Amino acid sequence: MSTTDSACLPSIMAVLTALVLFTGIFSGFTDSDETTSTTLPLDPNTIARGQSLAYDYGCIGCHYVGSRTAAAFNGLYNSERLLTNENIIIADEAYLRESILEPRAKVPDGYARGIHPSDYRVRLNDQQVDAIVAFIISLADQ
Ligand code: HEC
Known part of the structure; x- marks a missing residue:
């Protein structure tokens, strides 16, 4: 025993x-x-830089709260997006980046394709895109 x-x-x-x-x-x-969940440094300076870039490059002109042209950045990060191909995906960092640079890759349902400028990949460098994405992420809970 x-x-x-x-x-x-x-x-x-x-x-x-x-x-x-x-x-x-x-x-x-x-x-x-x-x-x-993000590989970006979400420090206040990066976010502030992203915010002014978002104004300078016209993003806010379409992506403001209440806009019918495009979804507001507020609450966009990590939200579910229904795409025109009927897939539902999460608006993670990769999606945000792709949507900025390759707007035709995944088109959210309810918005017209061909309006989001297609030349940001030549007009924005990596750091600028990082900063804008950080800015959008910072608005996740708003
Ligand atoms: C002239 C209007 C316009 C401008 C300027 C514009 N966008 Fe867009 N954007 C759109 C539209 C319309 C869509 C949805 C259709 C599509 O994906 O092409 C979109 C889609 C997006 C998406 C995906 C959003 C979603 O609903 O899931 C992101 C992220 C985005 N844009 C970021 C940006 C950023 C960052 C800038 C500035 C660097 C910018 N956009 C400038 C019109 C615009």
Whole structure:
């Protein structure tokens, strides 16, 4: 009997260790999910730069709250977008970037294609696109 008991102990320890490890990994996951959902540095300076670029390059002229021309940037990040091809996707960072640079790649339902300028990939450099995307992300909860 006592041999069985002591034989059980290591396996109980193993289960406990596994549990602790699993919880650790799991909370690690949720943590990193929150902090690395974006690869961009969301510092106030980048966001402010993105905001002025969004004005300078005319984005706000179409993407303002209440606009019928295009979706507002407010609340856009990580929202569900129904596309004209009937797919539903999440407006993650990659989608925002693609939508700015390749507007024909994925067209949100309810908006006309061919209005969003198609020349931003030559007019904006990577850092400018990063800053604009950071600005849009900063408006996620608004
Ligand atoms: C002349 C109006 C106009 C301007 C200027 C414009 N856009 Fe757009 N944009 C649109 C329209 C219309 C769509 C939806 C149709 C499409 O995807 O082509 C769109 C789509 C988008 C999307 C995807 C939004 C969604 O509904 O899922 C993003 C992101 C975006 N634009 C960002 C920008 C940024 C950033 C700029 C400035 C650098 C900009 N746009 C300038 C009209 C415009």
